[in-house]
Amino acid sequence: MRTLLLALAATAVALPAFAAAPCTSPTSACERWVALGGQARSMAYATYPLDKPNPAVRRALIMVHGTLRNADHYFTTATGAAFLAKALGDTIVIAPAFHSAAKGCGDALQPHEVSWSCAGDSWRSGGTSVSDPGLTSFDFVDAILERLADRKTFPNLKAIVVAGHSAGGQFVHRYEMANRVHETLGVPVTYVVANPSSYAWPDASRPLAQGDAAPDAAAKGWDKEEPHTNFTYGPFEGAAKVPGYDKWPFGLEGRTGGYTAKESDVQLRRQLTSRPTTYLLSQVDVLPLGGFDSGPQAMAQGATRRARGEAFVTYLKTKLGADPKVIIVPECGHNDRCVYTTDEVLKVIFPAV
Secondary structure (H helix, E strand, O other), X not given: OHHHHHHHHHOOOOOOOOOOOOOOOOOHHHEEEEEOOOOOEEEEEEOOOOOOOOOOOOEEEXXXXXXXXXXXXXXXXXXXXXXXXXXXXXXXXXXXXXXXXXXXXXXXXXXXXXXXXXXOOOHHHOOEOOOOOOOEHHHHHHHHHHHHOOOXXXXXXXXXXXXXXXXXXXHHHHHHHHOOOHHHOOOOEEEEEEOXXXXXXXXXXXXXXXXXXXXXXXXXXXXXXXXXOOOOEEEOOOOOOOOOOOEOOOOOEOOOOOOOOOOOHHHHHHHHHHOOEEEEEEOOOOOOOOOOOOOHXXXXXXXXXXXXXXXXXXXXXHHHOOOOEEEEEOOOOOOHHHHHOOHHHHHHHOOOO
């Protein structure tokens, strides 16, 4: 599949006469560096430069990688999707890389490149850098968005989509509810959250293990292509055994550091429910595969990724009055390429402009 998408992305596309050809290979030719204060910088793959005027660009897709920090893979997925959508010519596709030189990861960093956390939830929830404690992972995407919103560089940009799958979906979900630049950019931003293992619940309630949240029902949830909605909510029954179940990033408690430390619970809830977000849940993502979080804090949210997402979206709609979109992606499991190259999803990540 990867070879096919690379071949497709490399195929010539129709471009305006003044536009350069997009860079579609996850190599040094497509590396773009984003300054994050002082000499600190982080790398992202991008189809076009972030600092050269480009009137051909009308939309942007930022695709956040998963727990393996494999921005190259996600760049290939995103450029392949852009090819299928016939959007390579007027879309800048960006895949930020949260590289880490910390023990257990050992990425080879370039001079002054920021080292992010290696494992756990820190980088995917706005935590601070290992090498530069004054920087957070959300600051990196803030900086990319601010580059995109510069009208001297992208005068015709009409839409920005921030998307991620799995751990990247966790990042985008929490970034959507927390970032402080959404209303300041002058360009509409939408968020696409695909198959995360957990969510930041807006209060201490959780889905009760009954109806569609019952473990047996969740495991068999793959047989329906429409979202399940039979959920009830209440105090978490296992709270005594899992006292940290509602701490950030699983809930809003305990935000003593990182990007969200200075934001109130009220602000986070308001942003969570007001910003345009689409949740993508794979039809057959009901098995504990692909880095599934089976820890007690995540299990408090449901037995499977699909059930967790359905319960969370239903809660936003029925309890908080939000209007998020949800798409059950047919016949896909926990696979970013299956999800992001589906016809219905292409319309979401490459909106009409």
